[in-house]
Amino acid sequence: PLPCTPALPTEVQKAGQLNRTKIAEGGRKLRKSWGVSWVVLAGNSLIFYKEPKGPAPTAWCPASSRPESSVDLRGAALDWARDLSSKKNVIHLRTVTGNEFLLQSDHEATIQEWARAIRGVIRQLDLE
Numbered sequence: 830p831l832p833c834t835p836a837l838p839t840e841v842q843k844a845g846q847l848n849r850t851k852i853a854e855g856g857r858k859l860r861k862s863w864g865v866s867w868v869v870l871a872g873n874s875l876i877f878y879k880e881p882k883g884p885a886p887t888a889w890c891p892a893s894s895r896p897e898s899s900v901d902l903r904g905a906a907l908d909w910a911r912d913l914s915s916k917k918n919v920i921h922l923r924t925v926t927g928n929e930f931l932l933q934s935d936h937e938a939t940i941q942e943w944a945r946a947i948r949g950v951i952r953q954l955d956l957e
């Protein structure tokens with residue numbers, strides 16, 4: 830296995846496992862397909878990694894794996910996804926380019942922490 834690289838290009842503000850689905854691409858609605866992602870909030874971006882195969886997520890190192898996709902948070906909007914899912918604890922992220930994502934955790938506190946962290950980055954970028 831690849832050794833874990835401790836240095837990341839930008840500081841990681843938050844990282845963890847969330848359920849995720851993309852619901853729109855460039856303003857065009859997509860068919861929902863929920864999956865588990867490792868989500869990293871770093872710099873101006875929210876970065877999605879495929880869930881690593883095998884055990885021990887603590888041994889998994891984001892710096893050594895290739896992201897599946899990443900979202901530029903500049904100008905983005907975050908809301909609670911009240912009518913967009915039957916699941917609990919879902920947040921709805923919209924980018925300026927019209928990409929939309931739902932992020933979900935079974936633990937309310939977890940998704941609240943993510944919402945706070947992502948909003949913090951969006952607000953900071955709005956001030957720049």
Ligand code: I3S
Pocket residue numbers: 860861862863913914915916
């Ligand atoms: O908003 P929708 O269309 O009711 O979302 C559900 C569907 O995407 C469903 O997939 P199929 O249409 O392929 O059966 C998913 O399995 C559900 O999880 C979606 O709804 P929730 O409420 O879980 O986001």
